[in-house]
Amino acid sequence: xxxxxRNMFIDNQGGxxxxxxxxxxxxxxxxxxTGAGLVGINTTTPANTLTVQGTLNVSxxxxxxxxxxxxxxxxxxxxxxxxxxxxxVVMSTGETDxxxxxxxxxxxxxxxxxxxxxxxxxxxxxxxTGTQANDNFDIYDNTAxxxxxxxxxxxxxxxxxxxxxxKLNVIGGVNxxxxxxxxxxxxxxxxxxxxxxxxxxxxxxxxxxxx
Numbered sequence: 001x002x003x004x005x006r007n008m009f010i011d012n013q014g015g016x017x018x019x020x021x022x023x024x025x026x027x028x029x030x031x032x033x034t035g036a037g038l039v040g041i042n043t044t045t046p047a048n049t050l051t052v053q054g055t056l057n058v059s060x061x062x063x064x065x066x067x068x069x070x071x072x073x074x075x076x077x078x079x080x081x082x083x084x085x086x087x088x089v090v091m092s093t094g095e096t097d098x099x100x101x102x103x104x105x106x107x108x109x110x111x112x113x114x115x116x117x118x119x120x121x122x123x124x125x126x127x128x129t130g131t132q133a134n135d136n137f138d139i140y141d142n143t144a145x146x147x148x149x150x151x152x153x154x155x156x157x158x159x160x161x162x163x164x165x166x167k168l169n170v171i172g173g174v175n176x177x178x179x180x181x182x183x184x185x186x187x188x189x190x191x192x193x194x195x196x197x198x199x200x201x202x203x204x205x206x207x208x209x210x211x
Contacts, residue, residue, distance in 0.1 A: 009021075018035030019034050019044075032046060034046060041054075074086055077091070125141060126142050132162050138150045158170075
């Protein structure tokens with residue numbers, strides 16, 4: 001099929017059997033539909049139901065860049081100019097949230113994984129919840145299979161422990177450089193509410209009143 005006045009062609013010239021090509025200038029194929037129903041835009045050999053070579057811009061009427069995929073593979077949501085090192089850019093004129101949710105079992109892990117692989121170092125970090133099959137927010141070192149930091153639903157923070165039983169529970173040594181200000185100290189008659197309890201290797205407990 002040819003419309004010579006506008007240089008529009010629909011044919012299978014140079015294509016495989018049962019392939020339909022759409023050409024706007026008489027030579028360059030801009031869209032191809034194969035006999036298997038695969039559609040290619042800017043390619044004559046689509047490997048998927050829809051294969052697009054070049055940029056992709058999917059938008060609602062009156063908008064631009066609701067979903068944009070650059071030729072580099074970088075993705076913009078609400079953005080049509082993701083920079084060279086920005087694999088994903090999410091932009092909005094108002095509040096902007098990214099939601100990651102699992103509707104699976106109670107122990108389902110929901111995390112963002114950061115992995116650095118170089119010739120001299122490989123590290124794999126997970127940030128999310130469910131890494132220890134609980135509802136805590138975790139920073140997990142998957143390379144060492146070790147939990148480094150956790151916050152439980154009560155707001156307790158744990159370093160070196162998965163079950164913090166105080167506002168800050170640290171298992172291991174602590175190095176503090178500079179001053180430390182602590183308010184709300186207990187009294188000598190307050191035996192159950194000391195804000196600071198230190199346990200020596202001998203097992204002896206030292207409270208804030210003895211410091």
